[in-house]
Amino acid sequence: MKPGFLNEVNEKEESLESFKQEKFVKISAKKKPIWIIVLVLVIAGSGSWFFFNQSTEVPDFTQWTLTDVNSWTDSHEIQLVYKAIYSELPVDLIVSQDLQAGTQIKSDGVLVVEVSQGVDPDEVLVLPSFDSTWDKTALLKWVTDQQIPNYRFEIVVDPQLGNNMLVSYTVSDPSNAYQRSDEIVFLINQTAVVETLIMPDLSTSLLADIQVWASDSDIQLNVLEAFSDLVPVGKVVSQSVADNSIINSGSTLVLTLSKGPAILVADFRTMDSSEAKTWAVDNNLILSVETIYSNVAEGSLISQSVKANTSVESKSKLTVVYSLGNSISFGSYVNSTLSSLKSFIEAQNLLGAQLTLEIATQYSSTVSVNRVIAISVNDAEVSRGSMIEVVVSLGALVKVPDFSSLDSSDYHGTYNAILAAAKTANVTIRITTVDDPDSDVISITQSVSVGTLCSSADILDIILTY
Numbered sequence: 001m002k003p004g005f006l007n008e009v010n011e012k013e014e015s016l017e018s019f020k021q022e023k024f025v026k027i028s029a030k031k032k033p034i035w036i037i038v039l040v041l042v043i044a045g046s047g048s049w050f051f052f053n054q055s056t057e058v059p060d061f062t063q064w065t066l067t068d069v070n071s072w073t074d075s076h077e078i079q080l081v082y083k084a085i086y087s088e089l090p091v092d093l094i095v096s097q098d099l100q101a102g103t104q105i106k107s108d109g110v111l112v113v114e115v116s117q118g119v120d121p122d123e124v125l126v127l128p129s130f131d132s133t134w135d136k137t138a139l140l141k142w143v144t145d146q147q148i149p150n151y152r153f154e155i156v157v158d159p160q161l162g163n164n165m166l167v168s169y170t171v172s173d174p175s176n177a178y179q180r181s182d183e184i185v186f187l188i189n190q191t192a193v194v195e196t197l198i199m200p201d202l203s204t205s206l207l208a209d210i211q212v213w214a215s216d217s218d219i220q221l222n223v224l225e226a227f228s229d230l231v232p233v234g235k236v237v238s239q240s241v242a243d244n245s246i247i248n249s250g251s252t253l254v255l256t257l258s259k260g261p262a263i264l265v266a267d268f269r270t271m272d273s274s275e276a277k278t279w280a281v282d283n284n285l286i287l288s289v290e291t292i293y294s295n296v297a298e299g300s301l302i303s304q305s306v307k308a309n310t311s312v313e314s315k316s317k318l319t320v321v322y323s324l325g326n327s328i329s330f331g332s333y334v335n336s337t338l339s340s341l342k343s344f345i346e347a348q349n350l351l352g353a354q355l356t357l358e359i360a361t362q363y364s365s366t367v368s369v370n371r372v373i374a375i376s377v378n379d380a381e382v383s384r385g386s387m388i389e390v391v392v393s394l395g396a397l398v399k400v401p402d403f404s405s406l407d408s409s410d411y412h413g414t415y416n417a418i419l420a421a422a423k424t425a426n427v428t429i430r431i432t433t434v435d436d437p438d439s440d441v442i443s444i445t446q447s448v449s450v451g452t453l454c455s456s457a458d459i460l461d462i463i464l465t466y
Contacts, residue, residue, distance in 0.1 A: 298325025
């Protein structure tokens with residue numbers, strides 16, 4: 001606590017606050033306390049706790065797609081930040097998550113995941129020693145395992161060599177190290193009769209029709225995608241065998257389809273969040289904008305899920321994270337409930353505020369129980385990572401009266417006398433009435449000793465036997 005903080009609070013204390021009491025009806029039975037009002041209070045308190053502390057368990061996102069995770073976070077009102085990385089996992093599958101499965105996360109919390117954008121097309125690969133022991137089946141397994149996109153088979157006929165065995169191979173640029181996206185062509189021997197075909201012009205054909213033609217012609221089809229400013233999405237940009245050329249059955253045709261125009265991802269460091277949203281709309285991209293507290297200047301970019309100048313296609317998803325700065329604005333929490341203050345701090349911490357709360361308690365005759373008497377920050381700003389000091393009311397400090405000395409000549413008079421004494425002493429009571437057929441006198445017992453100092457909010461049990 002700050003020096004003198006409690007002293008300043010003490011000087012503001014004035015007269016006793018108003019009497020609080022709970023009224024109960026008579027129960028004609030042996031020691032059956034009336035719990036209805038208490039139960040309502042407990043339920044109401046639990047409801048408030050639930051309202052301010054809703055949380056859910058983070059699933060294991062293994063095998064989830066980004067779309068699945070986005071739907072889950074939307075349904076739980078959780079902020080999703082994702083980063084696209086190269087991975088051997090299929091495109092759009094989750095690679096990692098910052099919160100382990102089973103962790104509790106509250107509404108408005110931030111979840112960070114890494115999502116696969118497939119293997120790195122520019123990764124340098126060491127080619128195996130392709131020799132005459134390799135056949136077409138082994139080659140197909142290799143290109144599949146290594147996720148080689150740009151490969152094809154060409155056929156030669158040599159009766160002296162084994163069927164479907166490798167004769168030779170070529171790469172697009174033998175002088176440089178082989179990269180995954182480079183073209184590689186395998187020359188395969190075929191001893192069976194090879195049918196020669198005239199390659200049609202596929203530029204106006206649909207992929208489904210091309211697949212039917214390839215199947216009927218014993219042509220293996222390898223479909224790639226590329227950006228194109230001229231060719232509509234889904235149409236053929238190029239084919240590895242030109243139209244009207246000869247192609248042998250059993251060969252591979254590499255077909256490149258258009259992804260539409262390439263959209264270069266902006267460097268969002270040059271934009272604020274509003275400008276980023278406008279840019280995304282203008283470029284037909286789906287942009288998620290998140291904000292968190294950080295030491296980065298307010299309004300400045302912290303991160304973007306896809307690097308600047310990366311080419312993406314229309315309707316691609318991007319996430320950008322902007323800074324809320326290093327200062328958190330506090331309103332006035334004096335006389336507010338402690339739960340509302342905690343809720344505010346928790347919400348800010350979910351955005352990276354890193355605030356801590358130090359709570360002191362004090363009796364107060366002017367501020368109700370569990371409400372804020374004083375706080376170290378009021379209608380002001382604090383830095384990220386600050387400690388917030390607060391004094392919370394325990395209610396008024398009262399002295400427990402002697403209820404057993406009250407007039408006990410008749411039941412109703414005694415009951416009313418108990419209520420009057422409680423009001424005068426400013427104590428909260430709970431009366432349990434017991435109808436004892438074996439007793440001819442009225443007796444009063446109390447759960448807290450006479451003269452004890454306690455809070456006006458503490459419940460004092462009174463048993464009235466008659």
